Amino acid sequence: MNAxxxxxxxxxxxxxxxxxxxxxxxxVSAALAEASDVVGYIPYVARxxxxxxxxxxxxxxxxxxxxxxxxLELASQGRRVVVVSSGDPGVFAMxxxxxxxLEAGPAHWRDLDIRVLPGITAMLAASARAGAPLGHDFxxxxxSDNLKPWPLIEKRLRLxxxxxxxxxxxxxxxxxxxxxxxxxxxxxxxxxGDDRPILFARAVSTLDENLTVASxxxxxxxxxxxxTMVIVGSSHTRIIERAERxxxxxxxxxxxxxx
Amino acid sequence: MNAxxxxxxxxxxxxxxxxxxxxxxxxVSAALAEASDVVGYIPYVARxxxxxxxxxxxxxxxxxxxxxxxxLELASQGRRVVVVSSGDPGVFAMxxxxxxxLEAGPAHWRDLDIRVLPGITAMLAASARAGAPLGHDFxxxxxSDNLKPWPLIEKRLRLxxxxxxxxxxxxxxxxxxxxxxxxxxxxxxxxxGDDRPILFARAVSTLDENLTVASxxxxxxxxxxxxTMVIVGSSHTRIIERAERxxxxxxxxxxxxxx
Numbered sequence: 457m458n459a460x461x462x463x464x465x466x467x468x469x470x471x472x473x474x475x476x477x478x479x480x481x482x483x484v485s486a487a488l489a490e491a492s493d494v495v496g497y498i499p500y501v502a503r504x505x506x507x508x509x510x511x512x513x514x515x516x517x518x519x520x521x522x523x524x525x526x527x528l529e530l531a532s533q534g535r536r537v538v539v540v541s542s543g544d545p546g547v548f549a550m551x552x553x554x555x556x557x558l559e560a561g562p563a564h565w566r567d568l569d570i571r572v573l574p575g576i577t578a579m580l581a582a583s584a585r586a587g588a589p590l591g592h593d594f595x596x597x598x599x600s601d602n603l604k605p606w607p608l609i610e611k612r613l614r615l616x617x618x619x620x621x622x623x624x625x626x627x628x629x630x631x632x633x634x635x636x637x638x639x640x641x642x643x644x645x646x647x648x649g650d651d652r653p654i655l656f657a658r659a660v661s662t663l664d665e666n667l668t669v670a671s672x673x674x675x676x677x678x679x680x681x682x683x684t685m686v687i688v689g690s691s692h693t694r695i696i697e698r699a700e701r702x703x704x705x706x707x708x709x710x711x712x713x714x715x
Numbered sequence: 716m717n718a719x720x721x722x723x724x725x726x727x728x729x730x731x732x733x734x735x736x737x738x739x740x741x742x743v744s745a746a747l748a749e750a751s752d753v754v755g756y757i758p759y760v761a762r763x764x765x766x767x768x769x770x771x772x773x774x775x776x777x778x779x780x781x782x783x784x785x786x787l788e789l790a791s792q793g794r795r796v797v798v799v800s801s802g803d804p805g806v807f808a809m810x811x812x813x814x815x816x817l818e819a820g821p822a823h824w825r826d827l828d829i830r831v832l833p834g835i836t837a838m839l840a841a842s843a844r845a846g847a848p849l850g851h852d853f854x855x856x857x858x859s860d861n862l863k864p865w866p867l868i869e870k871r872l873r874l875x876x877x878x879x880x881x882x883x884x885x886x887x888x889x890x891x892x893x894x895x896x897x898x899x900x901x902x903x904x905x906x907x908g909d910d911r912p913i914l915f916a917r918a919v920s921t922l923d924e925n926l927t928v929a930s931x932x933x934x935x936x937x938x939x940x941x942x943t944m945v946i947v948g949s950s951h952t953r954i955i956e957r958a959e960r961x962x963x964x965x966x967x968x969x970x971x972x973x974x
Contacts, residue, residue: 478742481835486737520967546842548967552850555964559955566957572843574835576740583805584831591811592863593871595854595880604851604969608879612852615878619871621854696818698825705814708779708807710863 467531467568469551471544471575472503476661479576487538487573495527496540496550504540518602520550524557528565544577548598548626579624582657582685585667587696587703589655589687592710594622599640600630609636610643617647622693622706625686629677638677644688645672653695655687655704656680669695669702726790726827728810730803730834731762735920738835746797746832754786755799755809763799777861779809783816787824803836807857807885838883841916841944844926846955846962848914848946851969853881858899859889868895869902876906881952881965884945888936897936903947904931912954914946914963915939928954928961 468487473479488494493511494504501514515523524539531537541549551572558565583590595616601609616623629637644652650673658666658681668679672688680686689706696703727746732738747753752770753763760773774782782798790796800808810831817824842849854875860868875882888896903911909932917925917940927938931947939945948965955962 473740476742478745479740479833481732481738481740483735483737544839544843546839546847546849548850551843551847552964552967555846555850555953555955555962556966556968558962559953566955570962572847574738574839574843576833576835577839580803580805580833580836584803584810584833587814588805588810588831590805590855591807591814593854593856595852595875595878596849597852603967608969612878612880615874616854619854619874619878621871694814694818696814696825703814703817703829705811707815708811708862709815710867 465534470573473576474581491538520553588705591706600627628680724793729832732835733840750797779812847964850965859886887939
């Protein structure tokens with residue numbers, strides 16, 4: 457590596473959106489067009505079209521810090537590196553892992569040209585498809601307990617229900633811990649009642665897309681898998697019945713008496 | 716209107732992203748290219764390039780339901796109507812207002828071809844520019860009290876702090892009620908302490924973009940205006956100092972002892 461190469465290197469941490477190429481921003485497409493290297497989890501790298509001169513570095517799940525260090529090292533060698541995530545890179549995706557690696561790594565990594573390029577995150581794609589269930593105050597919770605203790609998840613569920621947020625849940629049900637989501641539904645039924653609407657939005661914007669609107673009383677753990685975004689309405693969320701799938705939305709207005 | 720015209724009409728409720736054209740999804744650009752009518756708040760309609768055969772319907776703020784009814788009526792007359800919002804249409808924008816109007820309106824509106832097309836919402840653009848402050852569980856709160864009682868805002872702030880969410884605040888400071896945001900900062904200092912990092916991200920992705928990272932103790936109400944996205948970190952949010960602007964990020968991991 458010489459100085460000129462090092463100066464020309466950069467790192468873009470990008471979001472590919474939920475799946476449909478029409479949901480990839482032009483900013484992200486431009487970064488991919490200029491890249492020398494693409495780094496990411498196997499199924500996300502598979503969404504990048506191969507071309508002459510572009511090196512694809514795919515790796516398995518749960519090696520985020522190794523992947524981050526590889527990307528930082530390539531950029532510091534003068535490569536033009538794009539780290540790909542599904543959805544938005546800043547929402548339960550690679551951006552946080554990249555900065556964990558950056559903070560723990562050699563000082564010269566901090567001088568790199570690093571950009572985060574936003575993407576359409578799964579909860580917004582799912583919300584759009586269903587109507588506007590996140591149209592008022594809401595929260596986003598990762599239900600995977602790989603990275604945090606289970607009691608913290610339950611605490612956040614109960615406080616979010618007390619705050620009357622609509623709630624968007626990422627990674628609702630893992631193969632390793634399928635019982636976790638059953639417990640989530642129990643906690644939600646206790647805190648929000650059986651009538652509260654819940655949306656299961658699987659693989660939105662892909663050929664496997666499937667949406668189901670149910671009540672918490674009707675909801676079953678097996679309605680979700682790891683490709684499903686789950687959204688629970690606030691106490692004000694409404695359903696508009698139609699000949700087609702119903703519309704789920706949360707009005708902008710909370711009347712004075714409800715506070 | 717004849718039946719064929721009515722059948723050909725459609726309504727797309729779209730998000731234009733935070734400002735930069737490179738953040739408008741191809742899906743939204745395609746809808747605009749096919750539209751006969753664009754409906755929206757004046758500054759957002761101004762972002763759509765005029766062309767032969769495209770009718771632009773601009774209206775002032777706070778007439779969302781009138782605007783929604785106009786769009787629904789045009790679509791039911793067979794027009795190809797795009798309703799534009801900044802950011803994402805489902806996050807404190809036009810989608811909820813559209814469905815409020817739809818639910819209250821004539822039954823035949825429910826048969827319309829209505830799609831919501833997601834966009835890059837301000838909090839994700841701001842988060843990307845700053846690093847990854849929303850990299851763990853978070854909430855989004857609209858601080859405007861036009862549409863909800865003030866005590867509900869304070870209640871949600873306190874519960875969000877107790878849940879240790881990172882928090883993204885839309886519409887932090889209106890000209891009509893500037894004292895509200897001063898009170899928000901007081902509540903946050905009480906609940907989170909003076910050292911908690913706070914991001915003021917103004918007009919992200921536009922020529923007026925300006926980012927400031929401070930602590931809650933340093934934060935002043937006048938650091939925000941209605942074009943500012945405010946993000947407050949969780950108790951785990953970290954700052955990486957660099958020669959350039961620091962990076963703000965929230966790690967993916969919460970240690971067992973913290974629950």
